[in-house]
Amino acid sequence: MHLVPIKGLARGGEAKRLMEELAVHFKMLIRARQLRINTLKEIYPDNKNVMGMYKPASERIGAYIFIRLRSSVNKKQFLDRDTLRETMLHEMCHAYNLDHGDSYRRNLSRMRFELEVYCNCSGDGEKSKKDEADKKDDEKDKKKDKKKDDKDKKDDKKDDKKDKKKDDKKGKREDKKGKRDDKKYMKNKKKDDKTDKK
Numbered sequence: 001m002h003l004v005p006i007k008g009l010a011r012g013g014e015a016k017r018l019m020e021e022l023a024v025h026f027k028m029l030i031r032a033r034q035l036r037i038n039t040l041k042e043i044y045p046d047n048k049n050v051m052g053m054y055k056p057a058s059e060r061i062g063a064y065i066f067i068r069l070r071s072s073v074n075k076k077q078f079l080d081r082d083t084l085r086e087t088m089l090h091e092m093c094h095a096y097n098l099d100h101g102d103s104y105r106r107n108l109s110r111m112r113f114e115l116e117v118y119c120n121c122s123g124d125g126e127k128s129k130k131d132e133a134d135k136k137d138d139e140k141d142k143k144k145d146k147k148k149d150d151k152d153k154k155d156d157k158k159d160d161k162k163d164k165k166k167d168d169k170k171g172k173r174e175d176k177k178g179k180r181d182d183k184k185y186m187k188n189k190k191k192d193d194k195t196d197k198k
Contacts, residue, residue, distance in 0.1 A: 004041040028118040038062025048072040051087045054094035065091045
């Protein structure tokens with residue numbers, strides 16, 4: 001099975017690794033059902049509701065499965081493995097039924113049961129070291145993002161304080177100027193009063 005992640009997107013290595021895990025997870029089911037799946041390809045459609053697509057096999061070329069690996073909100077964040085596996089199973093089931101009718105749903109239930117049996121036999125159902133490593137990487141990325149956000153917040157606070165000091169200084173200067181203008185006005189008024197008396 002050819003694995004094709006999207007070129008140019010961040011964390012491409014992790015995307016390829018996720019696809020490898022999916023291929024291993026479904027390997028026994030694909031063999032048992034003799035499914036001709038040629039390519040597993042990552043997609044990132046504009047429509048947030050589209051999780052995957054299935055392109056049937058031809059005489060010469062096997063089927064294509066297209067799958068969304070990443071969150072529709074953040075391209076750097078991958079969907080959880082249960083969601084990815086369910087999407088993969090959903091698309092594989094289209095090898096028998098292109099619609100979502102009763103026959104499709106019955107077949108999906110059977111395939112899900114078979115997959116559980118194969119996973120329990122092979123041990124694929126347990127968490128792999130790769131899964132744990134990926135989780136650690138995700139946690140590191142989250143910590144980095146949190147530190148960056150905290151730093152940005154601190155910088156914003158500093159900028160706010162600076163702006164406040166500037167405004168305070170400007171206000172004080174304006175108050176002093178106003179007081180000087182008032183004194184000047186009072187002096188001029190006294191002079192005018194004296195002139196009027198004369």
